[in-house]
Structure formats: C-alpha cells, structure tokens
C-alpha cells in the first residue's frame with residue numbers, strides 16, 4: 001500500500017476555508033481514519049492529495065485580494081507561482097511573503113493585462129524562469145460605477161480593457177504557448193455573479209463579466225482538442241480591500257446580506273480553494289464551466305432576513 005501523507009504537511013492551515021466543508025472535513029474523499037476522534041491522526045493516501053507540485057502558475061492581479069489568495073493557495077499546493085500586477089511593489093511584497101510562507105518559488109512581474117506587449121513579456125518571464133506555464137488564472141479586474149444613463153465611454157472602455165480584453169490577451173498568449181509546447185494545462189478566468197444577475201449602476205462591469213463567462217466557453221471549445229481545460233469562477237461578495245469600503249456602509253452591507261442565503265460575506269480563501277480544484281486533476285473532465293462560490297446568491301429568488309447585529313464578516317462575532 002502507498003505511504004500515507006500527513007494532512008498537516010499536505011494542506012497547510014492557511015488555506016483552510018472558513019466554511020466547515022473542505023479538505024479538513026472527514027467526508028472529503030481519501031480520508032483514512034487512523035484513530036478515533038483525534039483529527040491529527042487523520043491521514044490521506046498520497047493519490048488523494050491535491051498536489052500541483054511541478055506545475056507553474058501565472059496569476060494576474062495577484063498583488064492583493066482574491067488574486068493574492070489564489071497565488072498563495074497554488075503555492076501551498078506545490079506550484080511555482082508568477083504573480084503579475086500593475087501594483088509593482090505590493091506584488092513583489094506578496095510574492096516574497098508567499099515564498100517565505102510556503103518555501104515555493106515565486107516571481108513578481110509588473111504587467112498591465114490590457115497591454116499586449118506586457119502580456120507577452122509576462123509569459124516570457126515565466127517561461128525563462130520556470131521553463132513552462134501549466135496554469136493561468138486571469139484574475140485582474142476593476143469596477144467603475146455607471147449605468148446606461150450615466151456611464152462614460154472612457155469608463156466603459158477602461159473596464160472592458162482590463163476585464164475582457166486583458167483576459168483575452170493573456171489567455172491567448174498562454175493558450176498559444178500551451179499548444180506549441182504540448183502542455184496539457186488549464187486556464188481559469190475570474191468572472192462574477194454579475195455575469196448572470198446584476199445591478200443597474202455596474203453596467204460596464206456586468207458586461208465585462210458576462211463576456212468573460214462566454215469567452216470561457218469559446219476558449220474551452222477551441223482548446224479541448226489540445227487537452228487544455230478552460231473554466232471560470234464567478235464569486236459572489238468576497239471580503240477584499242475594495243469591499244471593506246462598501247460594507248462599512250450599513251445599508252449596502254444589509255442589502256448584500258439580504259441577497260446572501262449563507263448570511264455572510266465570502267473569504268478570498270473560499271475562491272482560492274475553487275481555483276485549486278479547477279487547476280487540479282480532480283477537475284480533469286470539467287471544461288467550459290463557471291463555478292459560483294456565492295453563498296447561494298444565484299439560487300435565491302427574493303431576499304433573506306438579516307440579523308440586526310450581524311456584521312456578516314467571517315470572524316467578526
């Protein structure tokens with residue numbers, strides 16, 4: 001029988017999702033209970049461990065927020081990670097922190113995903129250093145407020161340039177590299193619940209994320225014959241720097257929670273765990289899909305009650 005792996009070493013606690021269901025849940029496939037009631041004695045067979053060892057991942061928009069959490073989760077599962085962002089110093093600092101925490105090789109590259117040359121240079125930097133790119137997470141994204149009545153052309157173009165054109169440019173560069181090098185890789189695009197449902201004053205953002213969802217399907221169809229899988233993640237409301245400002249407003253917070261059956265804002269690690277799954281062999285027959293870590297929002301027709309004292313933020317009570 002194959003040797004068993006200590007779960008603590010295989011999946012470090014930093015990636016443990018806030019939700020109780022996850023790799024530390026004894027119902028997870030592959031758990032072998034060695035002793036009654038003592039979780040430290042639970043062990044995994046190596047073939048059931050999600051490992052990205054030997055893989056190299058590029059993550060755009062990785063300086064902070066969801067991108068940083070995904071870069072960290074990829075590294076914790078053994079992948080070398082190239083972190084790309086326009087925030088050069090913060091990106092370098094995040095890459096340093098992840099390398100220190102995981103012992104995995106990381107690299108930070110300043111790249112604007114809306115710029116074709118930057119995307120080419122980012123891929124070159126990755127292949128020069130690591131010789132390959134197996135995983136791309138197209139995560140960089142921006143929001144600018146504006147409805148059909150007041151959005152400016154400049155704001156519309158800016159959001160589409162980063163969220164949609166950027167996903168296309170970096171996706172195309174990496175897809176071509178994967179096809180030319182015979183890499184059976186995987187591409188993950190960051191969409192949003194706004195690809196399906198929306199609010200009036202985020203028209204450019206909603207249009208861009210709807211485009212990302214559909215581009216994901218078109219990419220998946222073109223790359224399936226090359227054994228390259230393309231999927232998307234469509235988060236609901238996730239606690240990143242951007243969102244902390246929004247939920248500081250009591251009315252906005254209550255509106256968000258009233259549309260979130262699980263009654264809380266999501267944590268970036270809960271998006272990262274989906275990214276790890278999609279990048280892994282556990283998703284080997286999955287392509288052209290969007291997975292929505294949204295606390296149930298897309299299944300909710302109306303609203304749910306919000307408790308007066310509920311901050312809705314994981315760990316705030």
Ligand SMILES: NC(=O)c1ccc[n+]([C@@H]2O[C@H](COP(=O)([O-])OP(=O)(O)OC[C@H]3O[C@@H](n4cnc5c(N)ncnc54)[C@H](O)[C@@H]3O)[C@@H](O)[C@H]2O)c1
Nearest residue numbers: 061063065066085086112113139140141192235237238240
């Ligand atoms: N936070 C949420 O609730 C939420 C929900 C659904 C989808 N998303 C999506 O998740 C992704 C990450 O969002 P976040 O909440 O972590 O936001 P964030 O603003 O914290 O992080 C986005 C990162 O992208 C970088 N970036 C912006 N423009 C760039 C460009 N042109 N080139 C390279 N990098 C660029 C930023 O510098 C930043 O580091 C986005 O695509 C966003 O649309 C977020």
